[in-house]
Amino acid sequence: MRWGELKREKCSVARTVSVIGDRWTLLILRDCFLRVRRFDEFEGRLGITRHVLADRLKKLVAAGVLERRLYQARPRRYEYRLTQKGLELHPVLLTLAHWGDRHMAGAKGPPVLYQHGACGHTFAPVLTCSACGERVEARDVRVGRGPGGTRDARIASFEASASRG
């Protein structure tokens, strides 16, 4: 399977992976959330080749995750900013970072801490259920076929017994 074919898969993970399932893309997005916006700053921070950086930025713009915005007229210079669609990747990056904090950090502890503006506390991200508000555990999630799905031996077709949260 090639990159292009992936986005045609009937699976939201596959489709998401077709956009961000690449190590450079994920690191670019990490920096976007740290307010990095310019080509040279991405290059300098990431140690990515200009070639690949240009390619990934182009793909992210095409996917609607970043927008290329003119910030200077003469000479024309562009920067890259997260769109709303891109901003909504925040939970992905945050859970990714949290897993790394838990499982890949050295003896000294996590490299960064996150502070929740609303309450002022340093926090860890917790995934909860939109319906009941309780914490969601891997073992306690059942997967069933949705309206846009096709048959899959691993996915039950439960008659959605319930409302959406």
Place this chain on the structure above:
Amino acid sequence: MRWGELKREKCSVARTVSVIGDRWTLLILRDCFLRVRRFDEFEGRLGITRHVLADRLKKLVAAGVLERRLYQARPRRYEYRLTQKGLELHPVLLTLAHWGDRHMAGAKGPPVLYQHGACGHTFAPVLTCSACGERVEARDVRVGRGPGGTRDARIASFEASASRG
């Protein structure tokens, strides 16, 4: 930068990406959460080449995300199962899938639905703050240097004003 160098970066996103930042790896993990465990079933479902599949499984085992377990003695056959470390990637996959549901689904709607066993409802994952329990928004998170971090122009060194949740 090569794959191997990535895990030495002092960033939890980079370190996590060094383990799962690859499209095939993410799709393999998706299937793991659907209880796929055998080489041939991964191959058949994913359309991955055996070569790459063997490589990715080996890396995931080396990273402690999967374990290779003997399930039949003669001939010796192994299957791959999520470890606790691997199970804790569930929030990553769930947020990934949710983003795809919101932004990449076709007109018919999302391909799968998630049911929360505890409450029985179909739900969407919501990221909340471990300290106050409220929803966490991208714009409302500040990043500061943690105990294992080094200087970074983009990361403030806030004197953690608060407890950890």
Place this chain on the structure above:
DNA sequence: GCATCTCAGTTCCAAAAAAGAACTATGTTG
């Protein structure tokens, strides 16, 4: 007013990784 600098790319070649298909190992089944 020419050389140098800035920033956002593009181009070129060599090296690494992935696709695709066939082959191996170890046994079981008909």
Place this chain on the structure above:
DNA sequence: CAACATAGTTCTTTTTTGGAACTGAGATGC
């Protein structure tokens, strides 16, 4: 004994990446 099953490995071709140099459009320094 031939065919089947499962989990890989090996081989060759194609694609992607790394690395470094080059381009273009102006701004700045001397």
